Amino acid sequence: MRKIIYLVNPKSGTSKKGAVQKLIELKTAAKGIHYEIFPTTSTGIYDDLVEKIEQENITDVVMVGGDGTVNQVVKALKECNINFGIIPMGSGNGLAYCAGIPRNPLRALDIIFDGTASYIDAFLINDQFSCMLSGLGFDAQVAHDFANKSARGLLTYTQQSLFQYFKAQPYQFEIVLDNFSFYTDAFLVCIANSNQFGNYVTIAPKASLKDGLLDIVVVQKMNKARLPFAVLRQIRGNNMLETLVENVSKKNVLYFQAESLTIRNLKHAPLHVDGEPRPTEEEYQVKILPKCFKLIMPAV
Template sequence: MSRKIIYLINPISGTRGKGSLKQMIARHTKAKGIPFEIMDTDIDAKYEAVRKKVTTEGFTDIVVCGGDGSVNQVVHALADTDVQFGIIPMGSGNGLAFAAGIPKSSEKALNIVFTGEARLTDAFMVNDQFACMLCGLGFDAQVAHQFAKQPKRGLATYASLTTRNFFSAVSYPFQIAANKLTFTTEAFFVSIANSNQFGNNFTIAPKAVLSDGLLDVVIVKKVAKPLLLLTVMRQVLAGKLRHIENSLRSPVIYFQTEELIISNIGNAPMHIDGEPRDTPTRLQIKVLPQYFKLIHAL
């Protein structure tokens, strides 16, 4: 297939300068003999100009140079054009990129764009909001809300906020209906994952697969002291997962489902793909199987 690539660069993602990135992209793409264009991401997430280029000028690939939030916006706007999506990770977490085997190095990630394999990849909806990889309620969402307000972004800022919030974490009440079962619980956080991780190679759902048509739900319940979360998370990281019916008494509830309903009784904060969102009191969540083509590492 003859390829033609649009690179969309988020000018404010991460901490690295973008001038050298543009030069590197241009140099390597020209060396491959692939026609290309470099554009900025759209702050309003409309992407009508990009859509027009795809439909009238025959562009086949859109490569997002940004974080999970940028990928979310671009895929949501343009998945119906049937292009292939690539990622050069430039955010603070980059969970979707890492789940697809894409490294942090921009040059190595660009090589994946050239040599990788485009695979049909799931997404999901949270009420009427689109998600590529992760929706969180509670602890991690609180961090996301604070992170969005920081004048200086990047991994160091995110790690500092995570540590600070960890020791003051509070639990929230939820009612959850999935797989013909309804239960209530108090939890530090609820994660609905298509990817197997939060980001930064921190695993949250070891059995999650980007293209299995299932969402992986991880609920870390209220425990006696926040420090016990470390013990709880070892179960998740070790992959010691149980069916929903057998894990209700466990500190971690883990299950897979195509859809679920969450009553957010305590108005826990929410994020989608690392970006803070308004907190709904009722979330209807449903997988979108094989929704877009993502270039994975071989």
């Protein structure tokens, strides 16, 4: 028998949560499924919920929020024997959209009820858990600025992106892979498990949630006027996924896969983890966590 806990982030995104909560109550009750609804915690600590899941045989935890909500909840509860679901209500919703979960709450609920739970990957960047996309440089600076704005949503994010574009300067990195390393001056380095930043902006078009590999995108130093076109080519999937990193000095965008890598952050570029700003460090050890947790996705 299914037992669902819904965790609702009252602050994520721009949408009203009251109507969505009423929809959840109505549709879940109509299915005859036992459920409870709780708010998310600002601390990301869910020790009491872990105990409740174990004692009451909870089968599913559904996150009503954005990528930051998903990160915190999965990090706290991934050792529990449960399925995770998402009703996307954030500003980006990168993991949800990559998994085929739509923004419409009613359709997302249908997937919770009728979808299939299967294991997907996550990764660690040093000791920090990430289940969709983390990055250093330009996109991280946007995340830092966005976090300080009172208004949320796509419009605010777009405004901050444009503002940062005119200010952006490349950072210096050393990328260390198995038997190979290279230096690069780059506007950003993306580490992707899901294929996108969110809002269907697919920075890593070939990324899979369950292939046991991370997609790495390095947008290297170039004339600022060429930067939007180079990024657009990457988003459209025009850049081939490389099996080996070759001709580093001749390419605007590097796109490759790895199970693990080291990033030496030589100029202290800012960091974001699943869209949330984090303090920067001088070096990052990055590694895949294959088959880390079960996510409810549309049935094939």
